[in-house]
Amino acid sequence: MKGLARKIQERMRDLDKVASHRRAVLYPAAKRRAAMALVPEWEELRDANKKAKAEILSDLDGFLDRFQESAEARGTTVHRARNAAQAQEKVLDLCKAAGVQCIVKSKSLTMEECQIGPKLEQTGIELIDTDLGERIVQLFGEPPSHLTAPAIHRTREEIGQLFYEHGLVPKGETDPKILTEAARKSLRPYFLKADLGMTGANFLVASTGSIIVVENEANSILGTSLAPFHIAVAGIDKLVPDIPSLQSFLALLARSATGQRLTTYTTHYTGTMGRPLHLVLVDNGRSSLRGTPAEEALACIRCGACLNECPVYCRIGGHSYDWVYPGPIGEVLGPALSGGPRNELVKASPLCQACSDVCPVRIDLARHIHDWRLDLSAQGQLKPSLPSSLRHLWGHPFLFRAAGKFARHLGPLSPVLAGFTKAGRAWKRGGRNLPKLPKKSFHELLKARRKSNPPQCFPHSPIQEKKEIAPSPTPPNSPSAPKHLHFHDLRKLFREALEEAHGKILPLSALPNQAMATPKAMVIGAELGKFWTPSPSQPWKINGCPLLILSARHGIARTGSLWVELETFEERLALTLPEEIILLVPEDRILFDLPQHAAELKHLPPCGTLLTGPSKTADIELSLVIGAHGPRRMSVCWIPSATSASK
Amino acid sequence: MEDPEAGYSTLLLMTCATLAAMEISLFVPCFINQLFPEAGMAGFDVLERLGFSPRVTQAHCCGQVLSNAGDGPGAQALFKRWAQQHSQDEETVVILSASCTEHLRNEIEAAPKRAQIFEFCDFLVRFGPESYPTAVPKTLLLHTSCSAQHGRAGARTQRSLLDRISKLRVLEPQGPEGECCGFGGSFATTFPELSGSMGKDRIAYLQSAIPKKGDTPFLTPDALVSADLSCLLHLGTLRSYPGWPILHPAQILWEALQ
Numbered sequence: 038m039k040g041l042a043r044k045i046q047e048r049m050r051d052l053d054k055v056a057s058h059r060r061a062v063l064y065p066a067a068k069r070r071a072a073m074a075l076v077p078e079w080e081e082l083r084d085a086n087k088k089a090k091a092e093i094l095s096d097l098d099g100f101l102d103r104f105q106e107s108a109e110a111r112g113t114t115v116h117r118a119r120n121a122a123q124a125q126e127k128v129l130d131l132c133k134a135a136g137v138q139c140i141v142k143s144k145s146l147t148m149e150e151c152q153i154g155p156k157l158e159q160t161g162i163e164l165i166d167t168d169l170g171e172r173i174v175q176l177f178g179e180p181p182s183h184l185t186a187p188a189i190h191r192t193r194e195e196i197g198q199l200f201y202e203h204g205l206v207p208k209g210e211t212d213p214k215i216l217t218e219a220a221r222k223s224l225r226p227y228f229l230k231a232d233l234g235m236t237g238a239n240f241l242v243a244s245t246g247s248i249i250v251v252e253n254e255a256n257s258i259l260g261t262s263l264a265p266f267h268i269a270v271a272g273i274d275k276l277v278p279d280i281p282s283l284q285s286f287l288a289l290l291a292r293s294a295t296g297q298r299l300t301t302y303t304t305h306y307t308g309t310m311g312r313p314l315h316l317v318l319v320d321n322g323r324s325s326l327r328g329t330p331a332e333e334a335l336a337c338i339r340c341g342a343c344l345n346e347c348p349v350y351c352r353i354g355g356h357s358y359d360w361v362y363p364g365p366i367g368e369v370l371g372p373a374l375s376g377g378p379r380n381e382l383v384k385a386s387p388l389c390q391a392c393s394d395v396c397p398v399r400i401d402l403a404r405h406i407h408d409w410r411l412d413l414s415a416q417g418q419l420k421p422s423l424p425s426s427l428r429h430l431w432g433h434p435f436l437f438r439a440a441g442k443f444a445r446h447l448g449p450l451s452p453v454l455a456g457f458t459k460a461g462r463a464w465k466r467g468g469r470n471l472p473k474l475p476k477k478s479f480h481e482l483l484k485a486r487r488k489s490n491p492p493q494c495f496p497h498s499p500i501q502e503k504k505e506i507a508p509s510p511t512p513p514n515s516p517s518a519p520k521h522l523h524f525h526d527l528r529k530l531f532r533e534a535l536e537e538a539h540g541k542i543l544p545l546s547a548l549p550n551q552a553m554a555t556p557k558a559m560v561i562g563a564e565l566g567k568f569w570t571p572s573p574s575q576p577w578k579i580n581g582c583p584l585l586i587l588s589a590r591h592g593i594a595r596t597g598s599l600w601v602e603l604e605t606f607e608e609r610l611a612l613t614l615p616e617e618i619i620l621l622v623p624e625d626r627i628l629f630d631l632p633q634h635a636a637e638l639k640h641l642p643p644c645g646t647l648l649t650g651p652s653k654t655a656d657i658e659l660s661l662v663i664g665a666h667g668p669r670r671m672s673v674c675w676i677p678s679a680t681s682a683s684k
Numbered sequence: 685m686e687d688p689e690a691g692y693s694t695l696l697l698m699t700c701a702t703l704a705a706m707e708i709s710l711f712v713p714c715f716i717n718q719l720f721p722e723a724g725m726a727g728f729d730v731l732e733r734l735g736f737s738p739r740v741t742q743a744h745c746c747g748q749v750l751s752n753a754g755d756g757p758g759a760q761a762l763f764k765r766w767a768q769q770h771s772q773d774e775e776t777v778v779i780l781s782a783s784c785t786e787h788l789r790n791e792i793e794a795a796p797k798r799a800q801i802f803e804f805c806d807f808l809v810r811f812g813p814e815s816y817p818t819a820v821p822k823t824l825l826l827h828t829s830c831s832a833q834h835g836r837a838g839a840r841t842q843r844s845l846l847d848r849i850s851k852l853r854v855l856e857p858q859g860p861e862g863e864c865c866g867f868g869g870s871f872a873t874t875f876p877e878l879s880g881s882m883g884k885d886r887i888a889y890l891q892s893a894i895p896k897k898g899d900t901p902f903l904t905p906d907a908l909v910s911a912d913l914s915c916l917l918h919l920g921t922l923r924s925y926p927g928w929p930i931l932h933p934a935q936i937l938w939e940a941l942q
C-alpha cells in the first residue's frame with residue numbers, strides 16, 4: 038500500500054514532468070476521437086469484438102488446439118509454456134539448438150512480461166530491440182512505460198543526450214527526424230548479422246494458424262525476413278476465431294491506439310517459407326482468470342486507449358505501476374496475473390469510467406477495478422482505503438448524524454480539528470481546505486420547515502407521460518460495401534485514406550516501361566537483383582536499392598491499404614529494404630473495406646501484409662517521422678484492368 | 685413572477701391530481717444532508733411545488749463511499765438499510781446525486797426488489813414541465829461529472845433541464861479533454877497530491893468555458909452547477925478554487941418556480 042502511494046506522491050512533486058507527460062498522452066487520445074468520428078459503426082465493431090473474444094473464451098482449449106493444428110499443418114512449430122520460466126526455457130533451448138548469437142527483437146509485451154530478454158542476455162546472447170521506442174528504453178536500461186509508445190515518458194532532449202552518449206549523434210541534437218535516422222543507421226548492421234528474428238503477435242487466427250503482427254516501422258518484418266529463423270512469443274489470449282472476425286479487431290486496433298486507419302504493416306505469417314518458424318504460446322496465469330468475472334480482461338488487444346484516456350496514467354506515467362501492463366488494464370490484470378504487490382494497483386483509480394468507454398473490445402475496466410477492490414479486501418489481501426474509524430462512522434447512520442451535529446456545534450473549529458485526523462491531513466495534502474459546515478443539516482431544515490410551512494402546489498404545464506429518452510438511433514451498420522460506390526468513388530476514397538497514411542498516387546505515365554512487362558516483382562536500380570544476398574561484410578548493399586516496384590492483389594478504399602502477398606523471402610525484403618516502393622494494383626481491384634478484403638482471402642500465402650503507406654514512427658515525443666526501418670516513400674499506381682499485372 | 689397563463693388554475697388542479705397518483709420519495713444522500721442542506725431543501729421544494737409531494741426518507745447513505753473504498757460488507761449493510769427505507773413496491777425514488785444513482789442502479793440490479801430510481805435532473809426531464817414560469821437571468825458554469833458523462837444517466841440531462849429555464853445562460857466547456865475532477869471518494873485521501881492536481885486541471889478546464897475579457901458576450905459565471913455536488917465539494921475546497929458559489933440544478937429550478 039505504502040509503496041504505490043509513496044511512489045505517486047514523489048511523482049507528483051515534479052509537476053512539469055507530470056504536465057508534459059499528460060500533454061504527450063492526450064495527443065493519441067485526441068487522434069483516437071478524430072478517427073472514431075469517421076466510423077459510424079464504431080459501437081457495432083466493439084460489440085463484434087467482444088462477441089468474438091467471448092466465443093474464444095467459452096472454449097479456449099478447443100480454439101487453442103484448432104490453432105495449433107492449423108499452424109502446424111502449415112509448418113509452424115507450436116510450443117506451450119505454462120509460466121514465464123517455461124517460456125524462457127523454451128526460447129533458450131531453441132536458441133541453443135540453433136546456435137543463436139544475435140537476436141533482433143521487435144515489440145512484444147509478452148516477452149517483457151516473461152522477462153525472456155534478460156534471460157537470453159544472461160547466457161551471452163546479444164539481444165537488440167529494433168522498435169525505436171523499445172531501443173530507446175533498452176539503451177536507457179529501463180522497461181517500456183506504455184503499451185504502444187514505450188518511450189513516451191522521455192523527452193527529445195533526453196533521447197538526444199542518450200544517443201550522443203552512444204555516439205550516434207552530435208551533442209545537442211534533438212530533432213526527432215535526425216534521431217530516428219541515426220537509430221535506423223545504427224540498427225542496420227544488427228539486422229544483417231542477426232541469426233534470429235523475434236516478434237510478438239497481435240492476433241492468432243484459430244482457423245488458419247496465422248500469426249498477425251502489426252507495426253509501423255517495418256522492423257519486425259525486416260528482422261524476420263533477414264534472419265534465418267523466426268520465433269514469436271504470444272499469450273494464449275491472442276486468439277481470434279477466423280479471418281472474417283479478425284477484421285473488426287483490425288478496424289479498431291490502430292484507430293484506438295494512434296488514430297491511424299490501419300497500422301503500416303499488418304503482416305500475416307501463415308506457416309513457414311523454408312525457414313523455421315516457432316511460436317511459444319504462453320499462459321502465465323491467464324487461464325486462472327477463466328470463469329472469474331475478470332475473465333473479460335483476456336479480451337484485451339493492448340491498444341493502449343485506456344491508458345491514454347486515464348487521468349491517473351497520464352499523470353503518473355507507466356513506470357509508477359512497476360510492471361509491464363500499466364494503466365487501467367494493468368490494474369485489472371495486476372492482481373490476476375501477478376497478485377501480491379500488484380494488488381494495490383486497484384486503488385489507483387477514481388473509477389471515472391473513462392477507460393470503459395473507450396475500450397475497443399468493450400471491457401468494463403472500471404467495474405473490474407472496483408470488483409477487485411471488493412474481492413481482494415474480502416479475502417484480506419488488500420486494506421480498504423478508508424481508515425476503519427471512518428468506515429464505522431459511515432456505517433452507522435446514528436453515529437454519522439451525531440458526529441455531524443457535534444461538528445456543526447463546534448462551528449469554525451471543526452475544520453481545524455478535522456485537520457488533525459489522518460483523513461483530514463491527507464485531504465489537506467492535496468492543496469485543499471477542509472469543508473466548512475453549514476449551520477443545519479438538510480433533515481434539520483426540513484423538520485423546521487414542516488412545522489412552520491404547509492406544502493403548496495405550483496402550477497405547471499401538463500406533465501409528460503413517461504417519455505423515455507431513447508438513445509439516438511444508431512446509424513445502420515454498414516459492414517457491406519455501399520452498393521452505389523463505383524470504382525471511381527472507391528479510388529477517391531482510397532486516395533484520401535492513402536494520403537492520410539502518407540502514401541501517394543502516381544500516374545501510370547510516371548512508371549518506367551519495364552514495370553508493365555513484369556508480372557510480380559522487380560527492382561530498378563544500380564544493384565538490380567544483387568541485394569538479395571546481403572551479408573555482414575557488405576552492409577552497403579542493404580542500403581543500395583533505391584526503388585522497388587511490386588504488384589499488389591487488391592486495395593482497400595476505406596483504409597488506404599494494399600494486400601500484398603509475399604511468397605519468397607526476397608519479396609519480403611523487397612517490401613522493406615528499398616528507400617522507395619511503388620505498388621501496382623489493378624484499378625478494378627479496389628475493395629470497400631476490411632470485410633470485403635476478408636472475403637477475398639480464400640487461401641493465405643505463407644506471408645502477406647496489408648501495407649498502408651511508407652514506414653513511419655512516432656516514438657520520440659510522438660512526433661511523426663516518415664521512414665523508420667523501411668521505405669521512406671510509398672506510392673500506388675493504378676493499372677488499367679486490361680493490361681493488369683496481377684495474376 | 686410572471687402572470688400565470690390563462691387556464692393555469694385549471695391545469696393546477698389537474699396536474700396536482702395526476703401527480704399525486706405518482707408516489708415518489710426523495711433521497712438526499714449523506715454528504716448533501718451534512719454539507720449542502722440548501723440543495724436538499726431546493727430539491728424537496730421543487731418537487732413539492734410541481735405537485736409530486738415527495739416522501740423524504742431517513743435513508744442515510746447508498747453505500748458508495750464504502751464500496752469504492754473496498755469495504756464490501758460495510759457497503760452492503762448500508763445498501764440494505766437504504767433498501768429497507770425504500771421497500772415499497774414500484775416505488776419511484778428521486779436521488780439528488782448522479783453518482784449515488786449510478787451506484788444504486790448497480791446494487792438494485794442485483795437485488796430482488798426493484799425500486800425505480802431516477803437522478804433528480806433525469807426525473808424532471810422525463811416527468812417535469814417543459815418550461816418554468818420565472819426567468820432566471822443568470823450565468824452558470826456547468827460541471828458534468830463522470831457518472832453523468834460515462835454512466836447511464838446521460839451527460840445531457842442536467843443541461844436539458846436547465847435549458848428549459850428562460851434567460852438562463854449556461855457556460856459549458858467544449859472539447860473532450862474534460863477528465864475526472866479527482867475526487868473518487870477515498871481516492872482523494874489515498875493519493876492526495878494526484879487527486880488535488882486533477883482537481884486543479886478540472887478547474888482550468890471549466891475556466892476555458894468562460895469568455896475572456898473583450899469577448900462578446902462577456903459573461904462571468906454567477907455559480908458553478910452540477911448534478912453531482914460531491915465533485916463540487918472537492919473542487920470547492922481546493923485552495924486555487926475561484927470562489928464561484930456552488931449550486932445544484934434544483935436550486936436554479938427553485939428560482940424558476942418563484
Ligand code: SF4
Nearest residue numbers: 337338340341343396
Ligand atoms: S483494455 Fe481495452 S482499451 Fe485497454 S489496452 Fe486493452 S483493448 Fe485497449
